Amino acid sequence: MLRLGHRPDALIEVLHTVQQSFGYLDDDALRYVSTSLHVPLSKAYGVATFYSLFTLRPQGEHTCVVCTGTACHIKGSTMILNRIRSRFGIGPKQTTADNQISLLTARCLGACSIAPAVVYDGEAKGKQAPDDVIARLEEW
């Protein structure tokens, strides 16, 4: 926040930093950010809920992001999501009951020529078959 000079227009950058540090944005964090940047809490909350990369809930130990861009869609990302649902019982934006795996979807990671793409804990992998994904998630 210091780096960005407590400017109200730095709200999105600051929220990124907070989320990187704590994993998600809880009420205390939002209150603190809104006071520090002199923006209304309603605006901080509005921005945090408007953008899909911000999350207000804690994530599981591991995150799996399945790309659902056009190229991945026609190459079977829906099948991957269906398999994950039947194996682990979670859909997009959900976390398994043991808090191990959070499933997320992304609207195109720009890795279209190696579709379908999946990101495991920040590590992107291309040309993933449903079996690859399940095998990888079972390791977690």
Add this chain to the structure above:
Amino acid sequence: MTDLVTTDGVPGAREADVDKPVRRSRRMTGPQVVGHARATAAVCQAAGCLSAQSDQVFEEITAQLIADGVTDVAVKRVGCLGLCAAGPLVEVPETGELFRQVSPDDVSDLVTRLKDAKPVETKPALEPFFSRQHRVVLENCGKVDPENIDDYVSRKGYRGLTRAVTELTPQQVIDEISKSGLRGRGGAGYPTGLKWATVAKQPSGEKYVVCNADEGDPGAFMDRSVLESDPYRVLEGMAIAAYAVGASHGYVYCRAEYPLAVQRLKAAIHRAEKAGYLGAAIAQSTFKFTVELRLGAGAFVCGEETALIASIQGGRGTPVPRPPFPAASGLRGKPTLINNVESFASVPVILREGGEAYAQVGVGKSRGTKVFALAGRIVNGGLIEVPLGIKLRDVIFDIGGGVPDGRKFKAVQTGGPSGGCIPEDLLDMSVDYESLLAAGSFMGSGGMIVMDDTSCMVDVARYFMDFCREESCGKCVPCRVGTTELHMMLTKITEGRATLADLVQLESVAAMVRDTSLCGLGQGAPNPVFSTLRYFRDEYLAHIVDHVCPAGVCALSGGESVA
């Protein structure tokens, strides 16, 4: 190990010069080269190849060369080599060889080859994927080290900017751009020269230059590749624009989904400042220009210029009605020039070679070249740049190598969620702004997704509507409610529950959403529906009347279902 990398006699960048903002830990330099390098292994370090461990390939080749005491072979990190589907890629420019699918576990063949590789006079004939392309924006892509500014300068980098600020007046720069016929490469095709002139005409005072790097179209990765492979080019284009319109501060608004592009941009801004190509007294003149990077947070609508401005100011990305256009009243109410990455990346060449030279290529009102991202059911998926006016068939079958597995080509989708699907009988059309619009599609930012007979066109229309429904900012009713309604109707069709009356209603609601939405997102959202209805109405009818999905994608409740 030394911190000097030397390739092709280019004075190496001292890694120690580059500090804090970039994580240096993972960057390892190539082997020490004595004198001229006899051969170079250019290892692709763009996101596609990186996801297949091309960073380890780099380290493995380096380690083996060092272990074997080789001192006349350089290893270099470069940006996207283009043929992303066959990554990780390693090119040896001296011999014209391209190694595909190089595994980090087995680089010994490659290393053996490197040890006796000699520069050849006549390089092997290029395959059509490369020979049919015309590289202007991508001229350095896969050639320069994206983190090394000296490498960029050695390939004629910053000559355009230097010429602009030392030899030309701002008006002459704008004239040069107008002569080139460059149009907005973000898709809408607004003449760039005219846009610059409008901003330049505003009363002097604070003005801004904004680079739209919020490449939100699913299935498009041109801007990402340019930023990852040649970031200085974009910064140079922005600086030229700032000089022309009289701005001294600029922003790059980049989506957070591209961490590598963000990292390289940050590094590039920092190094360009140190080298005197950004900041005060650019190229020893009185012109000053600074650039700040702003991150998106996952909202497609922020590609719309007024929404993008709202987002840069830290707010929700909701558009406002135009006029006033950002050229008159944009960021913080000041005149603001907004162009996308590819438009800015075209500018340095125009200033360096002249507008007329750039306009030599192209057709009709579409001059120059366009970068496309080829993906989907296609053999040579990757990043390409072609002259405008090329036949669509040549792009897909010559460059792209056609559809794999002996399947039949069905359609190519261009223009993202605001675009349309072009069927096989229109493949001989020319790729330019007007022809694509006439065919019911849209140039868009340059994603081209090829589909074969395993894709259901109703499902594709439903997919894009689902996208627009989720990404609608919710400000205006036609888009917020209309896209949801349209998505429900399309779902009904794909589930085999629809009647012919639903089809009539689908068309009328789609027309309403197109005509009454506030911004481009809503206005363009029905386009995939219109284009699939225009060319593939029989597929809609098959779902509704016969309860069959011809491609076997949709699970229909009535009749036979395949999926």
